[in-house]
Amino acid sequence: MKITKLLLPILFFSLLFGQENYEPLAEKIKKVSENLLEGYTQPLITSFGTGISTGLFHTARSHKTLGFDIGVRIMYIQIPEFAKYFDAKVLTCSLANNRLDYDSLILDSTSTIFGPKERTDVPVSGSAVGIPPYIPGGFNLSGFPVAMPQLNVGIISGSELAIRYIPFTFRGSSVNFLGIGLKQNINSLPFMKSLTLPVDIAIGGAIQDFGIEDSNGYQIVNSHTWNLQLVVSKNLIAFEPMVGFGFEGTKVYFKYDFEYEIPDTLNPGENITVTDNVDIELIAQNSYRAIMGFTFKLGIFYLHYDYNLVSHYKTHNAILGFSLR
Numbered sequence: 001m002k003i004t005k006l007l008l009p010i011l012f013f014s015l016l017f018g019q020e021n022y023e024p025l026a027e028k029i030k031k032v033s034e035n036l037l038e039g040y041t042q043p044l045i046t047s048f049g050t051g052i053s054t055g056l057f058h059t060a061r062s063h064k065t066l067g068f069d070i071g072v073r074i075m076y077i078q079i080p081e082f083a084k085y086f087d088a089k090v091l092t093c094s095l096a097n098n099r100l101d102y103d104s105l106i107l108d109s110t111s112t113i114f115g116p117k118e119r120t121d122v123p124v125s126g127s128a129v130g131i132p133p134y135i136p137g138g139f140n141l142s143g144f145p146v147a148m149p150q151l152n153v154g155i156i157s158g159s160e161l162a163i164r165y166i167p168f169t170f171r172g173s174s175v176n177f178l179g180i181g182l183k184q185n186i187n188s189l190p191f192m193k194s195l196t197l198p199v200d201i202a203i204g205g206a207i208q209d210f211g212i213e214d215s216n217g218y219q220i221v222n223s224h225t226w227n228l229q230l231v232v233s234k235n236l237i238a239f240e241p242m243v244g245f246g247f248e249g250t251k252v253y254f255k256y257d258f259e260y261e262i263p264d265t266l267n268p269g270e271n272i273t274v275t276d277n278v279d280i281e282l283i284a285q286n287s288y289r290a291i292m293g294f295t296f297k298l299g300i301f302y303l304h305y306d307y308n309l310v311s312h313y314k315t316h317n318a319i320l321g322f323s324l325r
Helices: 002-016 025-030 034-052
Strands: 068-078 085-096 099-111 129-131 143-154 159-170 173-185 200-213 219-233 239-263 271-283 288-298 301-310 313-324
Touching (some): 025 034, 025 219, 025 239, 034 068, 034 143, 034 271, 034 313, 068 301, 085 239, 129 239, 159 200, 219 288
Antiparallel strands (some): 068 143, 068 313, 085 099, 143 159, 159 173, 173 200, 200 219, 219 239, 239 271, 288 301, 301 313
């Protein structure tokens, strides 16, 4: 009961962190054309892919059959400075001799979804219009927290099932998340029981999905993340250090209607609205992960921290929970 009272306020305030008055995440994305989407959203898909694969395993040991632990992962994902800007290649459209003429221009150091808040207007002259007319600003973030509950249950022969699920709001848009993982303690395998290893070794992996909804409840982003990790830990009664290394990948599918204007060839001086269906798959930049952390144990309760280096992104993970082995 005491730990529940402690965890609930942390979970509540972590989810509300930074929820101020701004244009929702999904609405910003829908204002970006398909050719700008990768540059504008790459920090988002990489940081989300990095974050949701953090804190999966805090020890190489596994529960006995039906043993379990429940904890809240409180993660902080750092956004590198280079991820706040990108060079945008923007289309322009003008009317010349009653026909549409398309061109392109490069806008240097344009804000990504996590960059400065100021939007970037596309410089045009005469009857020309930009597609889009401006690139939305970002949320001006150097990092953000995520709180996530997780249940780990022992199965048989040193195997363990992990389940994590939470719907939450991120920058004004609804996000749904579900992850399922499996860990196998190598020491518990039949052919390893005759050996006395000085440390516990485990191999684990997970498949995790998240989706982002717009204000109409339509899911415009669907993401699938996989990972495989090798974890080594040493149980020292009340203290357990651990290290790990793994590989992972994230695919993100965007599907939404992008609206823009072009000059009206039948009525010079006026514009007409065109709708393009954006339907594209992008790959995040998270590919490998190095982990270093430790756990303090006090009876059935535990406190864990680990530091993760994922490609160029860094995450911090703290876990508060209790365990019955």
